[in-house]
Amino acid sequence: MYKKIGMLGGKNSILPFKGIGIDVFPVSDLEEARNQVIQMAEEYGVIFITERVAQQLEETIAQYDNKKTPAIIPIPSSTGSVGIGMERIQQNVEKAIGMNILED
Numbered sequence: 001m002y003k004k005i006g007m008l009g010g011k012n013s014i015l016p017f018k019g020i021g022i023d024v025f026p027v028s029d030l031e032e033a034r035n036q037v038i039q040m041a042e043e044y045g046v047i048f049i050t051e052r053v054a055q056q057l058e059e060t061i062a063q064y065d066n067k068k069t070p071a072i073i074p075i076p077s078s079t080g081s082v083g084i085g086m087e088r089i090q091q092n093v094e095k096a097i098g099m100n101i102l103e104d
Contacts, residue, residue: 009050
C-alpha cells in the first residue's frame with residue numbers, strides 16, 4: 001500500500017512543504033520532471049505537482065488518471081494559479097457523481 005506523499009515542482013514553490021514532512025522533488029526542466037513523475041508513481045500514493053509543471057506534463061499525468069494510485073494533484077505554484085488544479089477537481093467530481101456540483 002502506498003503511504004508516501006510527494007511534491008514535485010520548482011524549488012521555490014515546493015521547498016516549504018518539506019518542513020511538514022512531505023517529500024519534495026525540485027525539478028528544473030521538463031524531461032527531469034517527466035522522469036520524476038514516473039519514478040514517484042512506483043511508491044507514492046499522492047503526488048502534488050505545481051500547476052505550471054502539470055500543464056507541461058499533461059500526457060504523462062493522463063497515464064495515471066484511471067489508476068487507483070497515485071493521485072496526482074496539481075496545486076498553484078509560488079507565482080500563482082493557472083486554474084488547472086480546480087479544473088481537474090471539477091472533472092473528477094463530475095466523473096464520480098455525474099454532474100459538476102462545484103460550478104458557479
